[in-house]
Amino acid sequence: MAVTTDGLRKTHIPMLDELLGGGMPEGTSILFTAMPGVASDVFGYQIAAERMKNDGDLCLIYTNTKAPVEIEHTFQRYGWDLRKSLDTERAFFIDSISPMMGVPAIGKYVVNDLKDSENVVKNAIPDVAGGTAVIEDVATLLDTIGVDQTFDLIRQLNEAARANDVNILYLFTRWNYEEAMIERLSGIVDCEVKLFSIEEKVIYRQVFAVAKSNWVKTSKIKIFFEVMEPGGVRVFIPKVLVTGPYNAGKTTFTHAIAPNTVSVERQTYELFPTTVGLDIGHIDYKGFSADVFGTPGQERFDLLLEPLGREAIGTFIVVDSTKPETFVRAKEMIRMCRTEAIPKVIIANKSDLPNALSPEEINKKMALWEDVSIVPVSAMNKDGLDQALDTLFNLIYRV
Amino acid sequence: MIPKIASGISGLDELTGGLPDNTMTLVYGPPKTGKSIFCYQFLRQSVAEDDLCMYLMTDYNLSQLEAQMMAFDWFIAEYIAKKKLYVIDTASGSVGATQKEMKNMMISFPQNPTDIVSKVIQELQSIYQETQRFRSVLDSSTTLFAFNSPILMIRVLKSYTMRIKMAGGTGIITYTEGAAEPQIETMLKATVDNIIHLDGEEMTIEAMAGLKHTDIGYQITDAGIAVG
Numbered sequence: 001m002a003v004t005t006d007g008l009r010k011t012h013i014p015m016l017d018e019l020l021g022g023g024m025p026e027g028t029s030i031l032f033t034a035m036p037g038v039a040s041d042v043f044g045y046q047i048a049a050e051r052m053k054n055d056g057d058l059c060l061i062y063t064n065t066k067a068p069v070e071i072e073h074t075f076q077r078y079g080w081d082l083r084k085s086l087d088t089e090r091a092f093f094i095d096s097i098s099p100m101m102g103v104p105a106i107g108k109y110v111v112n113d114l115k116d117s118e119n120v121v122k123n124a125i126p127d128v129a130g131g132t133a134v135i136e137d138v139a140t141l142l143d144t145i146g147v148d149q150t151f152d153l154i155r156q157l158n159e160a161a162r163a164n165d166v167n168i169l170y171l172f173t174r175w176n177y178e179e180a181m182i183e184r185l186s187g188i189v190d191c192e193v194k195l196f197s198i199e200e201k202v203i204y205r206q207v208f209a210v211a212k213s214n215w216v217k218t219s220k221i222k223i224f225f226e227v228m229e230p231g232g233v234r235v236f237i238p239k240v241l242v243t244g245p246y247n248a249g250k251t252t253f254t255h256a257i258a259p260n261t262v263s264v265e266r267q268t269y270e271l272f273p274t275t276v277g278l279d280i281g282h283i284d285y286k287g288f289s290a291d292v293f294g295t296p297g298q299e300r301f302d303l304l305l306e307p308l309g310r311e312a313i314g315t316f317i318v319v320d321s322t323k324p325e326t327f328v329r330a331k332e333m334i335r336m337c338r339t340e341a342i343p344k345v346i347i348a349n350k351s352d353l354p355n356a357l358s359p360e361e362i363n364k365k366m367a368l369w370e371d372v373s374i375v376p377v378s379a380m381n382k383d384g385l386d387q388a389l390d391t392l393f394n395l396i397y398r399v
Numbered sequence: 400m401i402p403k404i405a406s407g408i409s410g411l412d413e414l415t416g417g418l419p420d421n422t423m424t425l426v427y428g429p430p431k432t433g434k435s436i437f438c439y440q441f442l443r444q445s446v447a448e449d450d451l452c453m454y455l456m457t458d459y460n461l462s463q464l465e466a467q468m469m470a471f472d473w474f475i476a477e478y479i480a481k482k483k484l485y486v487i488d489t490a491s492g493s494v495g496a497t498q499k500e501m502k503n504m505m506i507s508f509p510q511n512p513t514d515i516v517s518k519v520i521q522e523l524q525s526i527y528q529e530t531q532r533f534r535s536v537l538d539s540s541t542t543l544f545a546f547n548s549p550i551l552m553i554r555v556l557k558s559y560t561m562r563i564k565m566a567g568g569t570g571i572i573t574y575t576e577g578a579a580e581p582q583i584e585t586m587l588k589a590t591v592d593n594i595i596h597l598d599g600e601e602m603t604i605e606a607m608a609g610l611k612h613t614d615i616g617y618q619i620t621d622a623g624i625a626v627g
Binding site for chain 2 (some may be wrong): 201
């Protein structure tokens with residue numbers, strides 16, 4: 001496929017256009033592969049809605065999981081007006097769900113038997129020449145008409161889309177299918193965008209990444225996103241929290257991993273200078289990007305911990321390896337940040353001091369309710385920082 | 400010793416010590432053998448122990464559940480008011496009802512398993528903030544099998560079971576015997592940890608950790624399922 005930067009059609013998904021070098025070449029296919037529980041429909045709908053609004057695209061939506069009225073409601077919740085496009089025949093449904101539900105079908109085309117999907121959609125694609133087609137959901141096709149027939153359908157639809165300059169978007173909920181089948185599926189589309197979860201016992205964040213593209217070199221960049229109603233896909237910069245007891249060396253550690261950190265602090269006239277505001281910095285490390293927030297350790301600032309913890313994707317809990325009497329406080333802070341459910345790494349700081357406890361001793365003394373990685377660090381000497389970052393990012397992304 | 404949680408069915412709990420903690424139990428049998436009543440009793444036990452419960456209902460809505468339980472003199476209004484009950488209702492979704500959703504009261508659609516699992520995960524996020532130990536009910540998977548490709552449903556139930564257990568839950572899934580092909584039933588049984596069969600007269604524990612295959616007589620009375 002020719003590499004062109006002009007003539008690319010925008011997806012209007014923030015950051016996705018950047019990752020795709022500007023957008024999609026006309027007539028290409030994108031497969032959105034989503035882990036169960038991660039929103040995928042919004043990606044298809046957002047591209048369709050924004051392209052209809054901004055680029056005057058015609059659009060078709062093939063559905064075998066959602067009733068057309070339900071899709072209309074979903075558009076509405078995101079703040080996009082599908083009704084007007086339906087009324088003016090700028091958009092239409094290919095309804096293959098209503099017959100199965102035993103209710104009257106809504107749409108320009110009706111599929112009574114999923115096996116007929118290929119022919120019906122293929123014949124409908126010229127109706128939206130130069131526009132967008134959304135196909136939902138590939139999983140239902142795979143498990144109903146079979147793998148070979150589904151692959152055949154995708155190949156045929158891609159061909160029809162290419163011939164009619166239609167961008168075709170497949171939404172696919174990735175249940176426990178065989179890896180080999182999923183790879184083959186990725187092989188028959190022009191581009192695959194993977195949507196996956198960041199989890200620790202429960203899913204708490206969603207991420208997308210371009211896994212494959214025929215027109216642009218893919219990077220390993222992962223984009224955190226959330227779905228707003230209204231608004232659709234919004235990206236955000238992940239936050240990493242640095243917390244821990246008073247005088248454990250949080251500010252030193254934060255500055256060490258994020259050298260441009262600004263300390264919003266006021267010097268206190270105590271024995272040690274201490275952070276009474278926040279340390280705020282940014283790290284770019286091996287393709288991962290995150291804002292870093294260092295919290296004060298004193299109890300009177302505990303109110304700050306919960307809202308910061310709620311926003312965080314990972315936490316460093318910094319403890320002073322030479323002060324086991326502060327470990328109870330560290331445990332209490334883990335609880336207050338509500339970080340039980342997000343990845344965390346304990347930074348055993350001041351590990352260069354002669355009386356520093358080993359990670360094993362700290363683990364034993366802290367008596368944590370689960371396995372938490374403990375990394376010995378000397379923030380002062382900048383020792384162990386890479387290992388600390390690797391450990392946390394590995395937990396977050398499960399790379 | 401395997402940690403157990405009480406099922407709420409007294410004879411059964413005396414015999415087995417309860418359901419193994421953090422496992423999924425399949426309760427299956429022909430129609431009208433007490434599968435839903437089993438779920439109500441499990442929920443009632445959840446009320447008694449002040450546990451959180453995630454209830455995925457496919458054939459009745461919340462007020463119908465409340466009414467059905469009231470017939471046994473079991474009351475859940477206060478439990479609901481305390482936001483201990485997390486509902487995913489696909490029965491209302493199937494008739495096109497739309498209502499304002501809350502974080503513990505969600506509507507989904509029987510023919511859209513992607514949406515169901517996504518609602519389950521949203522509720523688990525809230526539940527996990529509250530507790531690492533809760534109960535779950537899915538009554539009934541039969542309806543979901545009717546609306547979806549059976550093999551797809553097996554994938555969905557695997558994903559559902561994994562999510563519940565990862566978050567610390569102990570759950571029940573009901574299924575009407577004969578609703579799907581025998582090989583699908585075999586796969587369904589392989590998805591869960593414990594299997595209880597009801598035939599209207601006998602309750603058979605077909606599989607449960609640390610327990611032999613056991614048959615016990617039961618009746619459905621004004622006080623629910625009475626074992627022995």
